[in-house]
Amino acid sequence: MPELAEVARIVHFIRQHLVGKTLSKVQAQHDDIVYGKVGTSAAEFQKAMQGKKIVGAGQQGKYFWITMSSPPHAVMHFGMAGWLKIKDADTYYYRSDKPADKEWPPKYWKFLMETSDEVKTEAAFVDFRRLSRIRLVDCPADDIRNHTPLKENGPDPVADKETVTAEWLMNKLRSKKVPIKALLLDQANISGIGNWMGDEILYHAKIHPEQYSNTLSDEQIKELHTAIHYVCSTSLDVLADSEKFPEHWLFKHRWGKGKKNQPAVLPNGDKITFLTVGGRTSAVVPSVQKKTGAVAKDFDESANGTPANSKRKRASVKKESDSEAEEAVKPKSSKSQSKKKRTAVKSEDLEEEKKPNDASLGRRRSTRTRT
Template sequence: MPELSEIYRIVHFIRQHLVGKTLTKVSTQHDDIVYGKVGTTAAEFQKAMEGKKVIGAGQQGKYFWITMSSPPHAVMHFGMAGWLKIRDADTYYYRTDKPGDKEWPPKYWKFLLETDGDPKTEAAFVDFRRLGRIRLVDCPADDIRQHTPLKENGPDPVVDKDTVSEAWLAEKLKRKKVPIKALLLDQANISGIGNWMGDEILYHAKIHPEQYSNTLTDSQIKELHTAIHYVCSTSIEVLADSDKFPEHWLFKHRWAKGKKNKSCTLPTGEKITFITVGGRTSAVVPGVQKKTGPVAGDIKDEEESSSEREVKRKRAVPKKGTPKQEAPKKQEPGTGERGAKRQSKQAVKTEDVEEHTGAGRRRSARIRK
């Protein structure tokens, strides 16, 4: 998925090739997911954009927008595999020699833009996986970030560098008890950091991705803050061109995973391993990223009460050799009142066990959640 630095790259090309020009022709293809999921139609997008002048472009994390001479404006997200192609411009952040990538219009396009001028500029939003989103936001251009979906997301560490301060980060970390990698990936906390950037940041900060955010020391928070701005600023300076990333970066050596006769190691000889954190595969350098505090699964939930532990003990499987409790036998003729009392007492005991077991299950479900 394109992350903060890749979005920075495409905004750069929009400003270079589209800003200041009028869209003389806009073509769209109906897609009830890419447009429809966010309440827009292809026809509405075409009507809103055609004939207007592009006056600007901006970014907040993984979202970007094109501002027009009058509202509404286009706000977009690439999803997993979307991109904006500009004809005869090297917008891609990775190199490809596929013949299909030279075709125009490109495959899987959702909209095509043509501008005035000589030569004219042609651009296309493409998305073969249909996980991208294209919407219209009807507000003044300066207020776009005050509207959905941007207002629900956290600050951008590049655009909002002053906001993402060490003090701000410390408060955010202390208020949450989640693996630090999961916190960085949550766009409601901070915008733009995805899987590879999160791994790169934690590697440079020497922090294990599974460690709980609220257990980081002041010195670790300081290192994390420095690493966030270092990775973000360095990657955007080269417009997300990974060929120009520093050779010592984790990014340059992590992609050998699963390849035959290839090993994932850094130039220093440190081995790169892979674990799952927050549902995402994370690259870790164990020799550098030590666990200095509790991590997910290492400690019991502190909210578990003594009564809940008692219930768990009652539900435990009997040890080997412990006689199993037999079900009450059917009363034989002639057992009389004594047998009936014994059956009644046994039935009450069984109901009590079932009630405790059911409550235990409900409590356990809440703990897991």
């Protein structure tokens, strides 16, 4: 899933290739999930973008936006597998040599844009999993962050560096009793930190991901604060290109290097193990990340090691639908009908999973695709 660093990469390319240009042609394909779930339709999006000039782009964590010459503006997030492709530009954050990835327009596009330049620029928002969201926010460009969904999310550790201070972090951690990894992943606390960034931050801070947030010492919180800004700023400085990440980073070794069926290890020989925290797989270096306080559960360091040849795979996050939630509160007499509806929902999920994932079929390189 694109995290703060990957989203910063696409904002960079929007500014480089689209800002300052007028959209001569916009096409949007209706999707009652990608658009409809956030109160927008493809037709409304197309009308709002057509003929307007793109004047800016910005980011708050995993959300990003394109500001137009007049409201409304487009505010988006990529979900698990969405992305914005710009024709003939190296925007991708994964490597794929599949010929289909070079086709234009690309598969599973939600909108297509063309600029009015003599040498036109073409862009496409794609998402085969349909977990991304595209909405219109009708407000002055400078007020976007004061509106839903951005106002419900926590500060961005890069854009809001002056807010995310050691004191702010200490107050946040002491006010909650949750595993520290889960706290970092909760976008209501801090925007943009996802699974790999959370693991990298905790590794550099030498903090075990299962330890409760309110048990960390003052010194540990200071280390965590330093690690947050170090990992975020370093990954953004190289536009999330993992080949340019420091060699000692956990990221460079967590995806599985070495002999088949052998534990993943760092260059210094430290073993990387894996456990589940808050429903997400976490990479941990037990020799570095010690438990110094109460944890969510005991962790057997030898039990959950993942073979070194394991590969990172994107997987959809299955959430309870509105219809399933309603069924849960119905009386038992509705049990048969409820079961049928849940079965239908699962069937839809299975059909969605059968669709080819062009992105995930490529070898993970994090942020760059050779063109």
